[in-house]
Amino acid sequence: VPLVESGGGSVQAGGSLRLSCAAAGFTFSDYLVGWFRQAPGKEREGVASIDADGSTDYADSVSGRFTISQDNAKNTLYLQMNNLKPEDTGMYYCAAVESARVPGPWATLDLGLFNLGHWGQGTQVTVSS
Numbered sequence: 153v154p155l156v157e158s159g160g161g162s163v164q165a166g167g168s169l170r171l172s173c174a175a176a177g178f179t180f181s182d183y184l185v186g187w188f189r190q191a192p193g194k195e196r197e198g199v200a201s202i203d204a205d206g207s208t209d210y211a212d213s214v215s216g217r218f219t220i221s222q223d224n225a226k227n228t229l230y231l232q233m234n235n236l237k238p239e240d241t242g243m244y245y246c247a248a249v250e251s252a253r254v255p256g257p258w259a260t261l262d263l264g265l266f267n268l269g270h271w272g273q274g275t276q277v278t279v280s281s
Contacts, residue, residue, distance in 0.1 A: 154178060155246045160275030167236050167279070173229040173246030173272060180204075181224045183248040184259060186266060187231045189277070191242035198261025199244070200231060204251055209259040213239070236279045243274040 159171040171187065186201030186209075200220035201209045208220055219232040229246055249269030254260065 154270045155248060155272035157244065157246050157272045157275040160244060160277045162278040162280065163236055165237055165279055165281050168232070168234045169236065169277060171231040171233070171244055171246075171275060171277075173231075175227045175229070175248065175270075178248070178270070179224075180222055180227050180229060180248065182251055183269070184251055184254050184265075185222060185229050185246070185248045186259075186261060187220065187229075188245045188247055188261075188263065188266070189240075189242040190245070190274075191239075194242075196245070196263060198263060198266075201259040201261055202229075203254065203257075203259045205257070207257070207259045209261050211261060233277070236277075238279050238281045241277060241279050244277050245274045246272040 154177050157173050184203045187199040190196040202220045217235045222229045247266040
C-alpha cells in the first residue's frame, strides 16, 4: 500500500486532530497530494491539497480551520484540523497524483484527477457535539 494514513479518532466539537499520511515507493515532491473525506451516505469530497511548489487549495467548508502541509524529508503529508465540527465527521483519505498529470501550476481538489493516482485506506474522524 503506497499511502498509509494515521491520526484519526473521536473528539468533541471545537477540538483538534492532526492526520498523517506516509508514502512508500514514491516521492511526494513529484506529486500533487491531498486529503479527501467521505461521510456515510455522501459522496467523497476534497478537503485540501498541496503541490510541489507549496501552493494549496482548500474546500470552503474547512478554510481557516484546516492546514495542509508536507515534510518532504519524511515523505509525509499532514492535515492539522482545528475547531472541528460534527459535519467534519467521516473517513479521511490521503491521495497523490503525479504532478505531470496536473493541467496547471496550481493545486486542485479535482477528484477525477486524483483517481488517476494513489489512495490510502483511510482513517476515521468522528466529531461529537
